[in-house]
Structures are given as C-alpha cells and as structure tokens.
Amino acid sequence: MTATLGRDVVTALLAANLQLTRGGFTLDVQLTLAPGEVLALLGPNGSGKSTVLDLLAGLATPDTGTVTLDGATLTAPGRLVAPENRAIGLLGQEPLLFPHLSARANVAFALRFGEARLNAAPARVQADRWLDRVGLAGLGSSLPGALSGGQQQRVALARALAAGPRVLLLDEPMAALDAETAPFIRQLIREQLAETGTSAIIVTHDIVDAVVLAHRVAVLHHGTLIDEGTTAAVLAAPQNPFVAALAGVNLVVGTAQNGAVVAPDGRTFRVRPADAAALSPATPGAEAPAPAAAVFRPASVVVHTEQPRHASPRNVWSARVRGIEPGSGGVRLRTSGDPEVIAELTPAAVADLGLQVGSTVWLSVKATDVSAYRR
Amino acid sequence: MTATLGRDVVTALLAANLQLTRGGFTLDVQLTLAPGEVLALLGPNGSGKSTVLDLLAGLATPDTGTVTLDGATLTAPGRLVAPENRAIGLLGQEPLLFPHLSARANVAFALRFGEARLNAAPARVQADRWLDRVGLAGLGSSLPGALSGGQQQRVALARALAAGPRVLLLDEPMAALDAETAPFIRQLIREQLAETGTSAIIVTHDIVDAVVLAHRVAVLHHGTLIDEGTTAAVLAAPQNPFVAALAGVNLVVGTAQNGAVVAPDGRTFRVRPADAAALSPATPGAEAPAPAAAVFRPASVVVHTEQPRHASPRNVWSARVRGIEPGSGGVRLRTSGDPEVIAELTPAAVADLGLQVGSTVWLSVKATDVSAYRR
C-alpha cells in the first residue's frame, strides 16, 4: 500500500482500491478515509457514486481490488466479509424502510441489532428520541406506507445513524427534505458524526452539504476520481466543468471569534446574523478559538478600485489581483490572501474597472451573504 | 363554484376542492389552474403535497369534494373518472420505471398509449429523441435496474412529458439530479410546458424551481393552503417561517432586452453572462420584447448612502426605503420600485448607515449575481 494523494496510509481507517465493469460502465477508484474524517463524494448522475458505496459496504463485489478497515481486509480476491460484519453502515439512495415495521420499530431495529445491541424496551425509548431529533415526534407508530417521502427519508437517516457503525456511508441523505428542515438535519448529521467520531462518506449533489459536512471532497466522473482534496482546494480550482458548476463558493477555514470567522491571515469575516449566534461560544469568557468556516459565493464579492464608503457591506478588505480567468458564470478574479478569494465579474465590469493581474483592489462582501459553520 | 383568491373561475382549466382525512392527517384544499398555467406547490414534508397530486390524478378518492377539468367533472361524490381517462399526467415522487422495460421502451410506452398514440416504430424513434433531450443518449437499451438513481429520474421525467397530458403533475421532478444537469432539465420542462401549452403543478423544495418554472405559487401546511399568489408576491411577503426559509430572492418580472431584463419601472438588470445569452433574441433584429425574469438574493443587494463609484456592480440604482423588518437572515429593507427590491443587511450595517424608513439609498447588485430566465 502506498500513500494516496499525499495522505499517510498509516492514518487511514478505511482504504479501498476498487475495479468493476458493469456493461459499458467501468469503475476504477482508490480512496482512503482517516478516523473521524468525513469525505464528500461528488459527481454527475451515473458516475458510480452509489456503486462505490455498495462496494465498500460489501453489498457488491469488485472484479478486482481490496477494501480494508483498520488494517483488516474486508474485500479481497476470494474474500468478502459479510456486510453485517463490517461495521460499515449504508444509507442508500432510497429510504427502504422495512415496510412491516413502524417508524419506531425501524429505528429500534438498528439500535437492537446494530452497534448498541440494546434490549427491546430501551431500543424503543431511544428510537423515539431519534425520531424526535429528526422532527418526527409523534409519528413513531406510523407504518412506512403512511409516511410522506420526506418523512421516510428522515426515518431512514435516523435508522442509519442509530446503527452506530464505525464508517457511515450516506447516499444523498438530504434528498426529499424540505427547505426548512434541511439545515437542521444537516447539523444533526454533523454533530452526530463528530460526537461519535464516526468516519463518513457522503454522496451529495448539493455543495452546501460538502462544505458543511465534509473535511475533504472527491469528485467522481465516469467511474474515476478526477479531483480530490480539501473542500476549499477542490472548489477553488475546479478541474472540470462539473466541479465548476458545483463550486462557485469561497470557503474560509479559520476560527470563530465574536460571532465572526477569522481567516488564517487575520481577515475577519462577519457572517449572517443567524449563523453568528452559532459561532459565539456557548459559555461566554475565555475559550480556545473554535475552528469555523465561512462560505460566500464569488458572485457576492464586490470589487472596487477605491475604498468603498457609506455602503452596507460589513466585510471590506484590499487585495491584489492574482489571476483573471474565464469561468462558467463570468470572469473569475483570484485575489491575494490566505485563503485566496475569488470574485466573479462580468467581462464588462473587468473592462470598466481596468482590472489586470497585479492591480490592487478593494473587495467587499455583505455579512448577510456569508454563511458560517463551526467545524 | 366561486372565484378562488380573486381568480376568475371561467378561466380555470382545472378546479379542485378536496377534503380527506387519513389517520391524524387532514387535508382541505381548494385550487384552480388556468390553461397553460404552471403552479408551484410548496410545503414542508408531510404537508400533503403528494396527496393532493394523487387526488387530482384520480389515484386516490377524497372523502368529499370535486375535481373538474375544463368543466367536466372528474371526481365527485359517487363518481371517479379513471386516471387513464383524465388527461392528467403524474410524475410521482419515486421514478417507478417499469422494471421489465428498457429506458427506451418506458418512454415509448407513454408515446404509444398516451396522448400521441404513436405506432411502435415511431414511438421508439421519438423515445430515443426524448432520452437524448434528458441527456441519456446511448442508454436507451438499459433496463431500469442498470440505471443510476438520477438516470432513472430523468427517464421517468421524459416518460411523463412524452405522455402529453393536458395537465401535468410533477412531484419533485428535479430530485436526484446532479448540479450540472439540473438547470438543463429545468429548462427542458419549462420549454416543453410552454410549447405544448400544458398546465402543470410542480411540487418542489427548491425555490429556484418555483421561480423558473411557475407563474404562481401555493404553499401547503398541515393540509391547508396558507399562502397563494404570484411567485413574486408570495416570496416578497412570506406569511410563515416555512415560506421565509424558502424565499430569500428578489424576482423581477419584465422583458428581455439586449441580454438584460427590463423591469416594469424601466430599471435595467444586467445578468450573469451565462444567462444573458439565453435572453438575447435568437434572430437579431426588431422583435417584440420577450417576457423574462431576473432573480437575485436580498443578501446580494449592497446598500449605499452615496452613489457608488469605481466598483464592479453593473446594476446600480437609487430608491427609498419603504420598510425595515426583521428577517430570518438579518434585517430586511424594502425599497421602492416596481417591483420592490428587498435588501438583507446585518443590524450593524443598518445602524452604521443610519437607515430609516424614508431614507434615500443607492442599491447595487452585481450582474454575476443575477440569474435570468425567459418566461
């Protein structure tokens, strides 16, 4: 085994090297996952994301290749540890609730026969707690057939989390959730993974999921990983149109301070009021700065050639233009700083302002346009 | 029958008045749909959206109530016109491709036995054309089991569109689509509905779908419609937290001119380069201005107390502050114009700039932050 993309294999919890051909589709993927790490697996429809998860969970066998967890071989030529003995959980693309069991019993099943091995009575109690957490209090006795699509998805998610595996594979876990619920569920997944130290791979079509939930992003295309790295790095330099379509965000990974995010280079990003609260320490007073991330779209970055005044943006700083590149949504301006910030402008604006590589510019972003998350 | 929410019933193609109780869930909904009109049906999980569609399509029977299409009664006490005789199509929340038929045959089924009544051979040819339109050229011979989740969803959508009903009901048609494909498919739905003059109800959790596809929005909550009206009106004045969570966009309905959208009051909104192309007339020269819409988020609107200069935003105008209201993402500033534009600011920014109702302000929005669509 060799280091993959610069990551030390010694730290890898899960390591996979998978080859598979199915009709005209060929998959060839190497990936690793560190303990507690969350990887977002992105890629267009039919690129093989669900197939990778199936192979990792032991629900499918690769033509060649291996899967190891904590050094133990799970999949290898002639060897396939059964899914139930892998400690790898999978929430598939369809909720697939057991149709003969109530919502409560579905979740209790995971608590009784998953990691926790609870008895029937405590499993029921815990199951109700889980249903409460996904916003389904009171629906515990409903059979899956009497639940709406989004409700089923939430039960399935609760069930997958409740099983308590060492590695959790989530295939579009936020699909079918309503706009009001989605952020809460996203937060729930984040907290649950962090609290239990569970490693996870999350398949998603929503870049927000990747930014909020994942430490690292891998992009699958026609069965091969075409891009891989920290979320910020991948988004900052999209390697193909798919990633570009997904990307379109600036990501500042820094520390939380007084409801704002401080970048490594000291810039302070004020964030929208709703998120600012979450960034403030629960108990006021001296506290180690918590890691946090701020996210805003390149299109939200206003570029000035003079220092802006009398304007609403809370975040204003100056930087130098590092690069001017055509992008899918206009012209992309890379500006100096740690991290670099991308601004997206129309060609007309670039011409108007006479921008060139090396120009000094003032950048502003409205706080209400900046989302933030604790990491 | 009486006019519903000010709409004249004479113009209604589809009119429904539905009551249903299922366990603890009660539905009570009145709605109408004009010929060619597209209605976005929004609402949290379990609010009854799918149930409404089932009732309209004749797959479920209401406890009481009626459904009429073009004056003919489809559902009434003791009368239930069969789904196949309703000319109402339904794309359900699950793709439900016929598992024994190839992707091509699935679509061809709709062409042979739906409105078109094509023969086998032309149906196959047309089906392949449909698969091409949803980006699945070459996968026609695949059985559903060999398609990925997103691919299945696209086939199901092609099948529903190909059936050519008078009214099409789409339940989360964009679910499971990848980020790169989604805009194309959204456009395809729009064009297809417009070309064929099909009325439609689209259930979605994504406000973009409502904005792009729908003329009107209805919001369902616990089985009752709590809000209803043009997309712009509903989003501008959210009546409950769910709508507020969804909303967060400014919508300018106007006409396309030189790749920009001109508002009713004459303001010109320049839009992101990718969309500008779509707004330009296909054949240059004199042409009646085409209806178009521009969309941007309140958080993208920068507020100045002096006219901004030397800055990138392409769209700059002055207005008066009409209202200052607390919002979920900060403070919402309503500013004059037709339409009103909402700007979202942090309380600190409002204080800093000394904003009050009546103040005159300069507003700017970057063109790269403005999406646009022909309507």
Place this chain on the structure above:
Amino acid sequence: APSNAADTVEPTATGLEPQTLSVYAAASLTGAFDEMAALLERENPAVDVQVSYDGSSTLATQIAAGAPADVFASADQKNMQPLADDALVGPATLFAGNTLRIAVAPGNPLRIENLADLARAGVITVLCAAQVPCGAASAALLSNAGVTLSPASEEQNVTAVVTKIASGEADAGLVYATDVAANPDRIDGVTPAGASEVVGHYPIAVVAGSAHAEAAQAFVDLVLSPAGQAVLAAHGFLAP
C-alpha cells in the same frame, strides 16, 4: 370389527389370547368377511379382527413391503402366487369362487338379456380392465361367447363398473354375482349364457411370520368351515 354379540356367547375351550388379528381381503369380499370377522370374534372374544379391504394387487404389494397382515385373501391367484413364491405367505387354499353377471339399471330398461346385447348400438358398456381379476374373467366369458365389445371404459375395479351403471353413466357391464347381491337397490343382474364356465377363484393364506399365526390359522379354518362357506354362499359366492 367390534362385535356386540361377544358377551352373549360363552367362550369356547379353544379361546385364543387377547390380540388383534389383521386380515387383508380383496374388496369384493367386504360384506362376507365382515360377518366372518364377527363370527371369529364371537368364538374368541379376546380377539379383535381388523379387516382391510382394497384391490388385491394393492394388498399384495403392501404385504410384500412388510405390512402387518396376518391373513391375506386375494381375488385371484395372480396376486397370491408371487407372495407364495417368495415364501411371504404360507400355503394358499382356494376358498370361494365367483361368476359374472351382466349388471344393468334396476328394472333392466334396455332389455339386455345376453352378451350380444352389450354390443348393440346405443348401449354404453363398461368392463373391468383385463389386468384385474374381473376383467380377465370378462374377457374369457366374452371370447367363449364369440362377442367382441368396444367398451366405453375399462375400469380399474368392479366397484367402478357398479358405480357407473348405478349412476346411469353406463347402461350395462360385467360384474361379479356377489356385486349384484350386494347392491340390490342399485343394479339388477342378468345371468349370461356360459357364466358358470368362467369362475374366478379366491385363495387365502396365512402371512408368513405372522405374530398371530394361531389366530390367523383359526380365521382361515373358519373361512373353510361349513359355517364360513355358508356366509360366503349367502353373499353370492360359489364353492371353490
């Protein structure tokens, strides 16, 4: 067959030990052997006689497979001989004969008087299959009389022939005299010319290795005794 006459008769000196005697008998012996069993039980109140009736070949097959039979009474030699050859039964003795009758619907509505009438157009005739005892006898009878029939069916046993005629499905058929005697309300019998020439013979034997050899022999003796023969005669059987 439980006997309530048992208490009224005082036990004889030769009274046998308490035991259950299992007799396998051809189906046509049903009525006669029920009485035979009662007779033996009267003489030996401790003995319970169980008679199993079925086709002779079924019974023979079961005995060959080790069925717990003590006595075997067959409707023909063909099913007894192989058992005797394999020493699965003791020496066999013929104990009764049976002759054929033309069975017709009660009152003989079609006026069938002889074998030739069976060949009349419009008369539906059923026979036993040549492989079963009554069928073999029928074939012999018909060939003696020079009559060729095309029967509507070749039944697997006499009961089926009787049933078809009694139910009106068929108009006539050849059955045993004992069948006519046993079904007085359902069929009438016509004695064809030459019937006495073709006699089916019934052998009886004690099954080898019977756990109740003494009682079994007693049953065989009873069948062969004047009392037994009287019972058989009353059911329409001929002397062997």
Place this chain on the structure above:
Amino acid sequence: MIPRLLYLPASIGLALLVLPLAGLLLKVDWAALPALLLSPEALQPLGLSLVTASVSTLLCLLLGVPLAVVIARSKPRAAGLLRALVTVPLVLPPLVGGIALLSLLGRGGVLGNTLELAGLRIPFTTAAVVIAQTFVALPFLVIAVEGALRTAGIRYERVAATLGAGRGTVFARITLPLVGPGLLAGTVLSFARALGEFGATALFAGNQVGVTRTMPLAIYTAFNGSGVTTDQAVALSLLLIAVAVIILVLVGTRRASVLS
C-alpha cells in the same frame, strides 16, 4: 445471505422429496425397460397425457389468470372467501372429485341432462379427461398467480394509467409481464398436476385406450396387472417422471433466464 442453520432442514426436505424417487429407480428392471418404454402400451398413454395436460394447462391459463386477477383486486373479505372456494378442490380426495364431476356433468347430472338434450355427452370422452385435469389443476394456477399479483402490487399499473394507457393495455403490457415468474410457476404447477391427475379422471372419464387412458391410468392398470412385482407400473412411472423432469427443467431454466 442464508443463515447456515437452514441448510440442514433444507437438505432433509430435499431428501424427502428426492429419495423416494431414487428408491423407485432401484425397483426398475433395467433390462426389460427399453422394450417396454417403446411399446405402444407406454407411448400411446404418454402422448394422450401430454396432449390433454397441455390443453388443460391452456384452459387453466385462460380461466385461471382472470380469476386470479379478480381475487387479487377484490376487497380483503371477498378475496378471502373466493380464495377459500378456489382452494377446496385441493382438499378433495381423487375419488370425490370424480363423483362431483359426474354429479354435475354425468347423465342425470344437473348440467349433464341439459347437455345430453343438446346431443353432447362428456363422460368417457377425451373432453372429460381435460375437464377433470382442469378441475384439479386450476386451483394451483389461480393461487400462484394471485399471490404474485398481490405481491407485485398496483404501483406500476397506476403509473401506466396516469400515462393514459387503458386497462387492457395495462393488463397485457404491465400486469402480465410483472407477474411473469408467478405465472410461469403457476403454469408449471398446473401442468404437473394435470399430468399426474388420476382419481377424478378414472371415475369421470373412464379408462379407454387411446381415448381416456392417460399415463396415470396406464400405470394403475399395469399395477393391477402385475401386482407385487410392480415392474411395469414402475417403468411407466419412470417414463412419466422423466418426461416431467425434462419439461420442468426446460421451463425452469427458461424461467431462470427470464428472471436474471
């Protein structure tokens, strides 16, 4: 995915079904076999059996599939009753089925009299064999197909209806293909049952060479003739079994390929 523990009872079950057939093989007089199997006494009943069982199976399909659909789509209470009625003929001992058919279609039977007036007589004809076989085989087809229909559910039929397809189209193009495996299973079962039918046939149709003597009747006749040695009966049974196995395996692998 199979719990290990299940292999033991599964093997016992298989042994219970297969070993007696193997036992039968031991009884065969292999030297005499070829001549016997090629004799008209063997081939004629075999031909009749194959023809009548095929016709009966076809009848079962024509009558049974619609009946299965009606039951599967009935309200639970009605379905329960119909299902019970359909199952009853399974309980009938062979003989009783024959009596029942005779009492309906025989001379003096309710329908039999009417038919006779029309110049139609069913007992003792090949038609009677087919009716008897259909009577005993139909429940198999109905129950198998009904179960498959119920499991398949109506989700896809509903989708087809919302696409505008009429009931006939949906039935032919969606419903039937979806219950394909169940349909095939039911067909196999009813063909097998028809092929082995003896009791009702013997009483209702009789036993006439070339007209109503099917293989099971030939076997019984042979058994009655040869008695203890059972040689000929066993040989004929073997022929029947061999033909059945060939047909079942052929259909079975075809079915497998349909399923995969």
Place this chain on the structure above:
Amino acid sequence: MIPRLLYLPASIGLALLVLPLAGLLLKVDWAALPALLLSPEALQPLGLSLVTASVSTLLCLLLGVPLAVVIARSKPRAAGLLRALVTVPLVLPPLVGGIALLSLLGRGGVLGNTLELAGLRIPFTTAAVVIAQTFVALPFLVIAVEGALRTAGIRYERVAATLGAGRGTVFARITLPLVGPGLLAGTVLSFARALGEFGATALFAGNQVGVTRTMPLAIYTAFNGSGVTTDQAVALSLLLIAVAVIILVLVGTRRASVLS
C-alpha cells in the same frame, strides 16, 4: 383497474371449481346425514385427518421454508434444477408416490432395511400417514414460499445487514415477515393437500381404523363397501369439504387482515 373482459373467463373458472361441489350437494341424503356425521365412522377418521394433516403441515413448514430459501437464493441454473426436482412429486399419480415411499422405507427398501435393524418400522403406522402427506404437500409449500421470496427480493435484507443485523436475525425479523402472505398461502395449500391426500397413504400407510384410516381412506372404504350406496362416501366428503372450507375461510380472513 380490472379490464371488463376478464370477468367472463373468471366466472367460468369459478363455476368450474364450485359447480361440481354444488352437484355433490344434490346427491346428499340430507335426512340420514346428521346421524352419519356424528357416528364414530365419520368422526374418528376426521380427527385422525386433522391431526396428521396439521403435523404434516408443520413438517412442511420446518423443512420447506429452508428449502425454499435455499432455492430462491441459488444461482439461476441451480435454482431451476432444484425447482424441477421439488415439482416432480406433483406429477406422480397417487399410487406411484406410495410405491416410491414403500421402495424407500418399506421392507427391502434402502432405508427401510436400515430402520428395521434399528427396530423402527414406518409403513402402516400413523407416522407413515404423516410422511406420505408431507411428501405430497411439501412441494406446494416450497414453490409458494420460493416464489414469494423471489418476488420480495433481497433489498430489505441487504439494508438490515448494513445496519449490523446477523443472518438469523434478518431471516426471522425481515425475510419471514415480508413473505408472510406467501407463507400463509403455502401453508394453506399444503394443509389442504395433506388433508385430501389419498393415494400414497393408501399404499404406504394402509387403511387401518384409528391408525391410518384418514378421511379420504374412509371415503374410499365407504365407496367400495358393497351393499351401501355412494351416499355415505358423499356425506363423508361433504364433511371433509365443510371442515376444509371453515379452516380455509378462517385462515383466509386472518390473512386478509394481515395484508390490509
């Protein structure tokens, strides 16, 4: 959702199954019925039939469900072969099943000799009745359950496994409940078949009052008993049918409530 055209063949199918039974009713001597049905000649075989059929059905479940699971989860080719083997006993005419069982377990039979040495004799005992019934009823259960398993698929089993549940747990809590309707159907079918079993029993178990004379044998005996009419046989059949219908309807409505 049912195409109208189907109602006609469905009615004919139902008529074919039900009318012969109605014809049977016409043959009943109603005056003599009550006394006969309450006589020990009727009740003892009925009791024996119910007991043996219940035991056989239990055996079918214990052996047949595992066998069905193995077949349903086998590769297509192996499954096709196994399924054919399991179906063969259906083809056997009643008699041949008996011959086969005797040739295996009877005196001189392969297993029979071994058992005899161990002091065990199976033929002509109540155990033989149960074995004969199980032999003929087992295929029904296996085929019905196998079909249901195949239709249910393994999606839910896979989900259960990814949640960490072992195979036994998955089998008991997911697989079995999901094929519940198919299991019930199979149980009903095999019980009905066991209750009506005559041929193999007659040869393999014999016809001894209280030991092996089940209801079908009692009917046969009554039918063959010269001197009496078929009345008694018909009356006994009626009793058997009535009991069967009651059980089937009870189970059927229970089933309906399970399904709804």
